[in-house]
Amino acid sequence: MLYLIGLGLSYTSDITVRGLEAIKKCSRVYLEHYTSILMAASLEELEEFYGKKVSLADREMVESGCEEILRDADKEDVAFLVVGDPFGATTHTDLVLRAKKQQLPVEVIHNASVMNAVGSCGLQLYNFGQTVSMVFFTDSWRPDSWYDKIWENRKIGLHTLVLLDIKVKEQSIENMARGRLIYEPPRYMSISQCCEQLLEIEENRGTKAYTPNTPAVAISRLGSANQTFKSGTIEELSQYDSGEPLHSLVILGRQCHELEIEYLLEFAESKDAFRQAVIQDQEYFKPAPWVPPSEDQDF
Numbered sequence: 001m002l003y004l005i006g007l008g009l010s011y012t013s014d015i016t017v018r019g020l021e022a023i024k025k026c027s028r029v030y031l032e033h034y035t036s037i038l039m040a041a042s043l044e045e046l047e048e049f050y051g052k053k054v055s056l057a058d059r060e061m062v063e064s065g066c067e068e069i070l071r072d073a074d075k076e077d078v079a080f081l082v083v084g085d086p087f088g089a090t091t092h093t094d095l096v097l098r099a100k101k102q103q104l105p106v107e108v109i110h111n112a113s114v115m116n117a118v119g120s121c122g123l124q125l126y127n128f129g130q131t132v133s134m135v136f137f138t139d140s141w142r143p144d145s146w147y148d149k150i151w152e153n154r155k156i157g158l159h160t161l162v163l164l165d166i167k168v169k170e171q172s173i174e175n176m177a178r179g180r181l182i183y184e185p186p187r188y189m190s191i192s193q194c195c196e197q198l199l200e201i202e203e204n205r206g207t208k209a210y211t212p213n214t215p216a217v218a219i220s221r222l223g224s225a226n227q228t229f230k231s232g233t234i235e236e237l238s239q240y241d242s243g244e245p246l247h248s249l250v251i252l253g254r255q256c257h258e259l260e261i262e263y264l265l266e267f268a269e270s271k272d273a274f275r276q277a278v279i280q281d282q283e284y285f286k287p288a289p290w291v292p293p294s295e296d297q298d299f
């Protein structure tokens with residue numbers, strides 16, 4: 001059996017009882033190690049808690065060399081551990097499809113994900129649109145396809161969850177070109193960098209999916225002992241020191257219930273200024289009134 005097991009957001013003990021029982025039966029245990037990190041637990045602590053050796057699975061191993069993970073999963077139990085939920089944000093459907101093609105039995109054991117725990121900032125999950133990922137810009141690569149998705153969400157008044165890039169086990173271009181297996185230290189995007197990139201693309205595009213004064217909430221280290229939330233405009237948050245990773249950002253949509261606003265005000269530097277920013281943004285992005293079709297119009 002191949003078990004895909006969610007580890008939850010932060011602590012060793014965030015794993016579910018069923019997940020832990022499954023690991024105990026497994027002869028090999030892999031930890032997916034490139035889309036997220038378990039903030040309050042080291043590899044050694046996980047191994048001690050499970051009583052098992054845990055192998056780190058990087059992107060290359062999962063995406064191109066997953067045969068090692070799937071090996072003998074028809075005769076033995078193998079665990080593939082994912083921080084958060086195995087289908088939260090990064091979906092590991094590819095691994096499941098490969099296992100199914102080889103007729104290997106698969107079981108998924110779910111856990112909390114950033115995709116639902118984000119609700120603890122006070123915004124209602126029902127009011128979220130498409131989630132987007134913000135990648136680190138380089139001098140020559142500044143992808144902005146996420147902009148259109150934010151725009152679509154904002155047009156219908158929905159909030160946008162922005163997940164921030166993580167670079168683990170990346171090679172520099174020079175080391176890659178020279179075939180040297182030397183890896184750069186891990187990098188995690190901060191809230192300020194994400195907001196700077198948002199502002200840069202808005203300035204380039206100029207189509208006003210949002211403005212520097214659009215309200216947002218920064219969410220850091222969700223589910224850990226020192227989780228924090230900060231409400232502010234995108235411009236204000238571009239100056240915010242968000243501290244240790246992990247971070248996510250939510251850009252508010254126009255459809256903001258009074259209770260959602262009340263919750264977010266607790267995290268604002270100035271409650272009055274934040275409320276004003278919400279009101280102004282709602283007003284600025286108010287859709288044009290609906291005009292009923294005239295009677296002689298053809299359909």
Ligand SMILES: C[S@@+](CC[C@H](N)C(=O)[O-])C[C@H]1O[C@@H](n2cnc3c(N)ncnc32)[C@H](O)[C@@H]1O
Nearest residue numbers: 084085088089113114163164221222246247248
């Ligand atoms: C690609 S997603 C993987 C999500 C994970 N599988 C899950 O279900 O939660 C990783 C990104 O989600 C966000 N994220 C994950 N955990 C977080 C946390 N505890 N606090 C804030 N953001 C988090 C960060 O932006 C991070 O770079």
